Amino acid sequence: MSEPIEIKPRAASLSHQRNSTGGASALTPRNIALAGAGLLLLAAVLWVFLYLPDSVGGSIELSPIERSPADAQPGDGRAASAEANGLPPLQAALREKARKQAEAALRRYVDAQLALETMSVERWGADAFADARRLATDGDEKFISDQFDEAISAYEAGADALEALIDDGNRRLADALSAGEAALQERDVNSAKDAFALASQYDSTAQSVVSGQKRAETLPEVIRLETSARQNEARGRTSAALADYRAAAALDPALDGITPQIERLGGGLEEERFRALLSDGFAALQARRFEAARKAFSAADALRKDDPAVIGARQQLNEATVLADLSRLRAKAEQAMREERFSDAQQAYAEALEIDASMAFARQGEDRANQLASDAHRINTILEDPATLSDDALMNEARAVSERILEASEPLPTLKAQASDVAAIITQFTQPVALTLTSDAATNITIYKVGDLGQFKTREVSLRPGRYTIVGVRSGCRDVRAEVVVLPDMDPVDIRCREPI
Numbered sequence: 001m002s003e004p005i006e007i008k009p010r011a012a013s014l015s016h017q018r019n020s021t022g023g024a025s026a027l028t029p030r031n032i033a034l035a036g037a038g039l040l041l042l043a044a045v046l047w048v049f050l051y052l053p054d055s056v057g058g059s060i061e062l063s064p065i066e067r068s069p070a071d072a073q074p075g076d077g078r079a080a081s082a083e084a085n086g087l088p089p090l091q092a093a094l095r096e097k098a099r100k101q102a103e104a105a106l107r108r109y110v111d112a113q114l115a116l117e118t119m120s121v122e123r124w125g126a127d128a129f130a131d132a133r134r135l136a137t138d139g140d141e142k143f144i145s146d147q148f149d150e151a152i153s154a155y156e157a158g159a160d161a162l163e164a165l166i167d168d169g170n171r172r173l174a175d176a177l178s179a180g181e182a183a184l185q186e187r188d189v190n191s192a193k194d195a196f197a198l199a200s201q202y203d204s205t206a207q208s209v210v211s212g213q214k215r216a217e218t219l220p221e222v223i224r225l226e227t228s229a230r231q232n233e234a235r236g237r238t239s240a241a242l243a244d245y246r247a248a249a250a251l252d253p254a255l256d257g258i259t260p261q262i263e264r265l266g267g268g269l270e271e272e273r274f275r276a277l278l279s280d281g282f283a284a285l286q287a288r289r290f291e292a293a294r295k296a297f298s299a300a301d302a303l304r305k306d307d308p309a310v311i312g313a314r315q316q317l318n319e320a321t322v323l324a325d326l327s328r329l330r331a332k333a334e335q336a337m338r339e340e341r342f343s344d345a346q347q348a349y350a351e352a353l354e355i356d357a358s359m360a361f362a363r364q365g366e367d368r369a370n371q372l373a374s375d376a377h378r379i380n381t382i383l384e385d386p387a388t389l390s391d392d393a394l395m396n397e398a399r400a401v402s403e404r405i406l407e408a409s410e411p412l413p414t415l416k417a418q419a420s421d422v423a424a425i426i427t428q429f430t431q432p433v434a435l436t437l438t439s440d441a442a443t444n445i446t447i448y449k450v451g452d453l454g455q456f457k458t459r460e461v462s463l464r465p466g467r468y469t470i471v472g473v474r475s476g477c478r479d480v481r482a483e484v485v486v487l488p489d490m491d492p493v494d495i496r497c498r499e500p501i
Contacts, residue, residue: 098148105155106143109136112162119169123201132161173202173209180212185256187223192216215252222248222255229261238265238272274303281313290321326352326359333365340414342373372408372415375401379418382425387485389429390466391449399426432462435484436492443472443480443496458492472497 113136121129139154180195196212203209229244242265249258281296294317301310333348349366352359378401382388389395405412405419437459439445445453448469453459463486470493472480477497484493 095146095148098152099146102139102143102148102151102155105152105159106136106139109139109155109159109162112159112166115166116162116169118205119166119173119202120204121165121169124172125165125168128161128165132158132165135161169202173199173206176202177208177212180216184212184215184219184252184254187219187226189216189219189223192219215254218251222251222258225251226258233265241265270303274300274307277303278309278313281317285313285317285320288320288324290317290324293317322355325355326362329355330361330365333362333369337365337369337372337410340372340376340412342369342376345369346373372405372410372412375405376415376418379405379415379422382422383418386425386429387465387467389426390464390468390486395426395429398422402426429465432464433486433488433490435461435463435486435490437461437470438492438494438496439472440474440496443474443477445495446471446473470495476500 109132113132116125116129135154135158139151139158142148142151142154176195176199180192180199183189183192183195192212193216196209196216199206199209199212225244225248229241229248232238232241232244242262245258245261245265248255249262252258277296277300281293281300284290284293284296297310297313297317300313301307304310329348329352333345333352336342336345336348346366346369349362349369352362353366356362378397382398389398402419402422405415406423408416437445437453437456439456439459441455441457444455445459447453447461447463448471450461450463450468453461465486465488467483467485470482470484472495474497478499478501480495480497482493482495
């Protein structure tokens with residue numbers, strides 16, 4: 001019986017010996033199953049080498065298993081091992097290269113297998129997946145036997161098969177998602193749920209799958225809202241219909257057909273609101289409720305900025321407001337004129353001219369108010385001090401003013417009454433009256449605007465009633481001055497200088 005042969009595990013990471021990134025095996029059910037398969041394979045090898053020679057009754061001479069250069073740890077002398085195995089350096093290098101290529105092919109297979117595991121491949125591609133795993137298992141056997149070229153072919157064939165499965169799974173996922181989206185757009189609840197459930201078999205964590213399933217769950221409520229919107233619109237409840245469509249859009253903004261309805265109904269409501277505001281504004285304008293009209297036109301402008309209809313409406317409002325203001329001021333001024341409040345009339349006409357300087361009524365009214373205000377002031381001055389009529393110029397002015405007022409077309413009851421009084425005063429003041437002056441025969445007497453009377457003891461002078469200034473001058477004495485209001489039947493006036501200088 002041959003001596004026991006020492007079997008050493010190889011360092012290559014085989015398809016059934018995948019480790020996690022940290023180096024520790026992940027204790028998943030699949031990894032445990034793979035580890036079990038590896039142990040069975042190792043037991044079979046041991047049976048071949050230890051049990052089979054005795055069972056066949058002969059001796060099988062095996063060479064110790066050589067470690068490939070990839071199995072060596074840093075510093076363990078791979079070149080020395082190759083020389084010990086009797087391989088020339090070039091052949092040893094080619095063998096190491098082949099081993100590394102086999103490991104690369106194995107890594108490609110493992111990456112594809114991990115990707116498929118996240119796609120639940122056992123549900124839809126179990127047979128093809130099993131075929132690919134058999135290829136990988138064959139690659140493992142070739143790798144253990146140092147048949148690296150054959151291992152590379154097996155691993156690459158397995159990786160190709162898995163990558164084809166990945167492509168097929170992605171196509172299936174895309175088809176399911178497309179079918180689910182089509183069912184959503186057709187408002188087919190059951191078909192949408194089935195399609196996204198199928199998609200979840202290929203990738204249950206994909207955002208498109210999760211989102212699609214959620215949309216399928218909310219689809220019945222969307223359908224209910226759309227139905228309610230159509231019913232409300234048919235009944236003329238546009239606002240309620242618009243609210244239903246907006247609620248449906250909030251649940252699923254990606255569904256076709258909802259946004260156009262919102263835009264259509266929203267545009268209709270805006271048009272309806274716009275026309276209502278214009279109508280309200282013109283009604284208020286007609287009723288001369290200008291502030292209400294202004295608010296309505298402003299709201300319409302907010303809906304449609306610079307709309308020609310709004311611009312025209314505002315122009316009409318401005319014109320109506322100006323005309324109303326002018327009419328108000330005219331009425332105010334005319335009322336003041338009737339009530340002989342001439343200063344108030346002057347102010348009202350002035351405000352009207354500030355609004356529109358071309359207004360004839362305001363220009364003419366202001367001129368008339370100015371004239372009457374001036375005449376009224378002159379009449380009042382005469383009435384307050386009739387003695388001023390002793391002046392010829394003032395007498396002539398007073399006569400002209402009183403005659404103008406009395407001839408006025410306006411009623412002016414108060415002012416005309418005052419003008420009549422002035423006319424009577426004028427008549428009175430045009431009749432001369434006798435004024436007796438007494439003096440000392442030494443004082444020289446002069447009446448301003450009448451003349452020098454000289455020296456006398458008594459003198460009678462005929463004068464119009466009014467105010468006169470009389471001056472007395474005497475050598476060696478201080479001059480005297482007296483203002484005398486001449487009226488009919490008045491007492492004599494004494495003028496003489498008494499105070500020596």
